Amino acid sequence: MVLSLKDIRNVLVLGCGTLGARVGLRFALSGFQVKMYDIDKDIFPSAKTSQTQLLQYLAKKKLFNPQKTEEVLNSITWTTSPQLAAQEVHLINESVTEDVEVKLKVWEQFGVLSPAYTIFTTNTSFLLPSMFAEASGRPGRFCAFHFHDIFHANVVDIMPHAGTEKWVTELLVALSTVLEQVPVYVEKESPGYIFNSMLIGVLNSACTLLADGIGSVETIDKSWMGNLKTGIGPFGMMDAIGLDTAWHVAKRHEGRVNKKFISLLRQMIDDGKLGVKSGQGFYSYPNPRFKDPNFLS
Amino acid sequence: MVLSLKDIRNVLVLGCGTLGARVGLRFALSGFQVKMYDIDKDIFPSAKTSQTQLLQYLAKKKLFNPQKTEEVLNSITWTTSPQLAAQEVHLINESVTEDVEVKLKVWEQFGVLSPAYTIFTTNTSFLLPSMFAEASGRPGRFCAFHFHDIFHANVVDIMPHAGTEKWVTELLVALSTVLEQVPVYVEKESPGYIFNSMLIGVLNSACTLLADGIGSVETIDKSWMGNLKTGIGPFGMMDAIGLDTAWHVAKRHEGRVNKKFISLLRQMIDDGKLGVKSGQGFYSYPNPRFKDPNFLS
Known part of the structure; x- marks a missing residue:
């Protein structure tokens, strides 16, 4: 089942570190329903704090209406349950530890739990999507979607592996603009992108x-x-x-x-x-x- | 004889290409008397035109009072005579062709013709001051003084060779500020500077x-x-x-x-x-x- 941009409503962020928290907030700001997942619930408070601080910063810069704070934060939910996380999700962006074994395990797990239609994206900085595509069980829907710092360097790399289906990369390029990011389409796998x-x-x-x-x-x-x-x-x-x-x-x-x-x-x-x-x-x-x-x- | 910043009044620019014309104009704007020298007088008209256009550009950007155009241009004289060029000059900046043989010949010639007190600087992009210091007859007063585009990238490299006297580099660092350039002091010779x-x-x-x-x-x-x-x-x-x-x-x-x-x-x-x-x-x-x-x- 080929998805189009308007089908993407529910987004799951795997990993609630510095970058994950920013990615989740960025999707929420663009009107998506966001689930934040981590194996460790103790990381949630600092991720929530950083999202609140980012909204304050954006409000100060006149880039965000602070009256919408509650609305945006209410569109983000938090869970340590992989089953709940995977439910009805249209797109996953993974920002877990930069470790091949950890990422492989996460993608095997969510490959089983996620609906068949879900698009899988990794936010890896230096690893390659081809390392995880097979483990995810759906290589055609697997692509790197790599954010920089999001609110200043608003650039996102879209880097397919050889088996990524073309509609997936095209959808991600279109999605970049909705997320107010400059899309950088990397035609072939390259460690460290461009x-x-x-x-x-x-x-x-x-x-x-x-x-x-x-x-x-x-x-x-x-x-x-x-x-x-x-x-x-x-x-x-x-x-x-x-x-x-x-x-x-x-x-x-x-x-x-x-x-x-x-x-x-x-x-x-x-x-x-x-x-x-x-x-x-x-x-x-x-x-x-x-x-x-x-x-x- | 050690010179200090206030001793530098007469400046000679060797070579009237794109960069030479800009260097000469920059010195004139900072109140120096400037002599422009080239072996080929046919290059003077285009150098003069580029200086006039630069003043118009600076006036448009509100960085220059156009009423001073004549005063600035009158402080620049043009000559094909090496003897006249070298007369009473306190500092030379050389922007001739990026060719070792050509530069060697020029520095031998001006080493003989210039007053003993004159400081010699080369604007070379990729060659090293040590290649010309001996030929000039005054290695202690010889240093690279390398401009970028002057009016936008207002950076100047000061790069001594091992034999450059310390007061010379210090004077050039102080002179940079008068010329509204960011001084970049390169401690050792390095091709291409920093x-x-x-x-x-x-x-x-x-x-x-x-x-x-x-x-x-x-x-x-x-x-x-x-x-x-x-x-x-x-x-x-x-x-x-x-x-x-x-x-x-x-x-x-x-x-x-x-x-x-x-x-x-x-x-x-x-x-x-x-x-x-x-x-x-x-x-x-x-x-x-x-x-x-x-x-x-």
Whole structure:
């Protein structure tokens, strides 16, 4: 049964971490009925808090009418029951831990429990949809649908594997616009989609320049920001991503990146510097130097 | 004799191509007396036209008072005489052809003709100051002082070679601010300074993704622009740089970039597609798709 955009009403988000909470909220804002599922109910309070805070932030930016807060939050339900979660769901987006075994288990389980018509999408950052398509029991309906941070970098990657049916990718491209995201249609499987493949090149060069003593953290970021007129440079970006995540990504690209890049990040992690989330990375937070209005003067 | 910032009054620009004309105008706008030198007087009219057009552009942007046009242009003189050019000059910035032999000859010549106090700077894009420092006869006063496009990307690289005296780099850092440029102090020689080293990584990835059929030109640019909130993506940037220039840069980094990157650019050049300047590159000009306000929607 081929679904069309108007058939999609009930959406299930698997995994209620940072990204899952944002994805669920984004669907609710666009008028979908959203179920949030996690094996651990203890994660729900922080996910709910982050959704409420996001609505406040959007209201402050005049991007959301705060009178609708209750209506939006009421369209989101929370469950630890896979059976309840899977009921009558039209589309699943999975944001569970970035671990092949965990994702395989989740997709096997929901492949059995979900209605035959449900479309399956994974929000994986670096794994490939072909790794899970067969386990889900419905490879033709399986596709990567990968969000970035949703409310600022409003880009979503649609990346099919070789067996994804064409109507599925077309539906996801159309759905992106409803979700106010820029659709990036990735024609073939590529680890890290498109943006991360380009970003890794920049971060690798920045760390190599630093390790070789060519320039300081601030000089390298100034060079990037002054040329491209962006509010953040490569070291600021790494702090935002988290140095542990950046290290994992660099390790995955080991053959293509400089060893100095990986060992620089490893050293910082060992020193407890993880970026924004630990308060210290290449810069100190909450007031990093690069956000100073005089940084470029 | 150590010079200080206030000693710099007379500036000589060697080479009146696109960048030389901009550098000369920038110094004139900051109140310096500027001499423009070229071996070919036939290049002067186009350089003068580009300076006049730049002043009109700056006036339109409310960044320049057009009543001062005559005053600024009168502080710029033009000569094909090396003797006249070198007279009483405090600082030279050289923007001649990016060719080692040509630059060596120019620096030997001006090393003999210039006063002993003159500071020598090269605006080379990819060569190193150490290649010319000895030929100039005054290695201690020789440094790279590399402008980007000056009026939008207002960044200048200050890159000494091992023998550059410290007061020279310090003076150039201070001078950058007078010229309304973000100083990027490159601590050691590095081909392509800092920004180009990072940029080449992005352009390489973008071309490899295209050659591998992962995404289209527009998809790849959308992914970059939507994530970083910039008005241009990697293919738009290559069109602006010129595909011939991009190819030369890629060739220089042959060991570090993908062969597909170099051959993609070569093929486009052979097809007469050089980017903005030929009207056709990855996009068509003057109205490339990525400048359409709906490009990201």
